[in-house]
Amino acid sequence: MWKDWIRPLVRPLPQWATVAVAQPQQVVSATLRWGGQSADVTADHTVASLKPLMIATSVDAGQRPVLEYRDSATGTLLGVLHLVQAAPVVTQKASLALYHVAAGEHYCLGWPRRAWNAWLQNRQMQKSRTSHHFAMKPAAVQQLMIAYLCPRPVVLVSVDTPVHQNIFPMDLIGPLDRSGFFSLALRSTNVSMPVMRDVRRVVLSNVPATMKVAVYKLSEHHKQPLADWSALSFPMRRSREFGISAVAEALRVQELTIVHSQQIGSHTFFLGRIASDEKCAEGDQLHHTAGFYQAYRRRQDVPLTDV
Numbered sequence: 187m188w189k190d191w192i193r194p195l196v197r198p199l200p201q202w203a204t205v206a207v208a209q210p211q212q213v214v215s216a217t218l219r220w221g222g223q224s225a226d227v228t229a230d231h232t233v234a235s236l237k238p239l240m241i242a243t244s245v246d247a248g249q250r251p252v253l254e255y256r257d258s259a260t261g262t263l264l265g266v267l268h269l270v271q272a273a274p275v276v277t278q279k280a281s282l283a284l285y286h287v288a289a290g291e292h293y294c295l296g297w298p299r300r301a302w303n304a305w306l307q308n309r310q311m312q313k314s315r316t317s318h319h320f321a322m323k324p325a326a327v328q329q330l331m332i333a334y335l336c337p338r339p340v341v342l343v344s345v346d347t348p349v350h351q352n353i354f355p356m357d358l359i360g361p362l363d364r365s366g367f368f369s370l371a372l373r374s375t376n377v378s379m380p381v382m383r384d385v386r387r388v389v390l391s392n393v394p395a396t397m398k399v400a401v402y403k404l405s406e407h408h409k410q411p412l413a414d415w416s417a418l419s420f421p422m423r424r425s426r427e428f429g430i431s432a433v434a435e436a437l438r439v440q441e442l443t444i445v446h447s448q449q450i451g452s453h454t455f456f457l458g459r460i461a462s463d464e465k466c467a468e469g470d471q472l473h474h475t476a477g478f479y480q481a482y483r484r485r486q487d488v489p490l491t492d493v
Contacts, residue, residue: 198306199295200477201327205490206395206470207337209438213490214336214479215258218243220251227253232360232369233333234275235451239287239326241269241333242455244364246283255335264479265292265332277446277457280365284450290329294482303478304328337473337490340401343370344389345378346430351415352378353431354407357474358453359390368442368460371453376408379454386444388458389425391433395472395493427462437471439464 207213216228225245231253234242241253253267269285276282295303308324322330338357345352358371370388372379382388393401400419415422421434425441432439442458449455472493483489 198303198310199481201307201331202334203475203477203480203490204398204493205337205473205475205480206493207339207473207490208469209339209392209471211337211339211473212258214264215256216336217254217256218245218247218251219254220247223247228336229361230363230365232362232371233330233358234284234369234371234455235453236330236358236371236373237322237326237452239322239329239333240272240450241267241285241287242275242362242369243283243285244280244362244367246274247271250288251285255332262293264294264335264482266290267329267332275446275448275450275455275457280367282362282365282367282457287326287329287333290332292332292335292476292478294335294476294478300478331476331478334474334476335479337475339392340472340474342391342393342401342404342433342436343372343378344391344425344430344432345381345385346389347381347385350378350381350411351431352381352407352411353418354378354404355401362457366459367445367457368440370442370456370458371450372456373408373452374449374454376454377411378407382444382456383447383454387428387430388442388444389428389430389432390440390442391436392438392440392471393433394435394437394467394469395491397433397435398472398493401472425462426464435467437465437467437469439466 231243234240255264268289272284274281311324422431423434425432441461444458446457
């Protein structure tokens with residue numbers, strides 16, 4: 187019908203898609219390129235801050251590398267981020283490269299729809315300026331969507347002390363394989379941030395996609411701690427080493443010992459070591475990806491499972 191034809195001309199695609207993907211995701215690969223060299227960083231890059239938008243990796247790729255995202259099955263280039271080196275993240279035993287995102291482009295939509303959709307999305311963002319994504323500039327949000335071409339897993343982070351308990355969702359997380367670190371970029375306004383910094387122990391529950399509604403409900407605990415574990419709508423159990431409450435239905439439970447933290451822009455960047463890793467069940471995990479990437483996959487007749 188004519189409405190189906192005209193809709194893309196007047197309405198932007200959703201910025202984000204919530205999808206079910208098996209971990210570790212293998213649908214998109216990420217490669218750093220610089221000075222004739224390259225490195226696979228699919229499991230070795232993460233968002234370290236939203237404002238400014240920063241990427242961290244174990245790979246020192248020089249001053250101005252390019253981060254490429256490709257379809258793993260076909261090798262098709264999906265998008266690129268142009269990076270500029272910043273001061274590294276230095277710990278007692280390692281140094282991580284940190285990069286500003288200077289520019290980016292994606293190729294999931296054809297021209298001119300790509301430019302038109304970005305214009306529609308940017309206009310929508312400017313009309314509804316909220317605290318979402320820390321009031322990032324529209325161009326930075328477009329770059330962030332490119333970083334989400336690699337579907338990002340959603341976990342529930344548990345913090346548990348005699349005086350403070352909390353559980354909240356995060357997706358600015360991920361391994362930095364070459365260094366052996368696991369990273370979390372947590373908004374510095376989160377009520378549990380000082381506790382995590384001091385106690386240096388958290389538990390990550392990798393949740394199945396079927397728990398989406400319950401997981402999103404816990405977003406309120408970025409601002410207020412949990413009153414009582416028994417108030418949750420799903421069962422909990424104790425983690426293996428730390429004895430911190432973890433989701434009983436989790437596909438995987440990882441205990442993380444935090445070894446370094448520092449503020450980077452809008453976020454506190456935590457680096458940790460995995461103290462224990464329990465793979466509890468098989469299944470698809472809750473992930474976030476860019477809306478234009480899901481649109482691309484629909485055109486290829488291989489959409490990710492919407493949740």
